[in-house]
Amino acid sequence: MDSSMSQKLTLVYASLLGAGGLMGYMKRGSKMSLVAGGGSAALFYYVYTELPANPVLASSIGIVGSAALTGMMGSRYLRTRKVMPAGVVSMVSLVMAGAYLHGLVRST
Numbered sequence: 001m002d003s004s005m006s007q008k009l010t011l012v013y014a015s016l017l018g019a020g021g022l023m024g025y026m027k028r029g030s031k032m033s034l035v036a037g038g039g040s041a042a043l044f045y046y047v048y049t050e051l052p053a054n055p056v057l058a059s060s061i062g063i064v065g066s067a068a069l070t071g072m073m074g075s076r077y078l079r080t081r082k083v084m085p086a087g088v089v090s091m092v093s094l095v096m097a098g099a100y101l102h103g104l105v106r107s108t
Contacts, residue, residue: 074094
């Protein structure tokens with residue numbers, strides 16, 4: 001199966017979120033990091049699998065999920081001023097929200 005660039009980016013994004021949640025758990029014992037990272041990774045893996053067959057649905061879910069992460073991690077960054085992980089996740093999520101929006105516009 002030949003993956004599109006959108007799929008590849010989504011798979012990388014899902015992997016980074018999952019790895020970040022696992023690292024938060026291993027480093028600080030944060031169960032919330034594990035649940036949030038794992039849940040986000042699962043959501044974006046679903047987006048990855050749906051992109052070829054149903055790009056409008058997948059892009060819509062991607063926009064909502066990445067916008068939510070942008071808001072949550074962006075506010076956490078503003079509160080703590082910690083670049084890792086809050087600043088990085090908020091910026092990557094903002095870029096991904098734009099990418100999903102672009103994909104949605106192209107699909108309709």
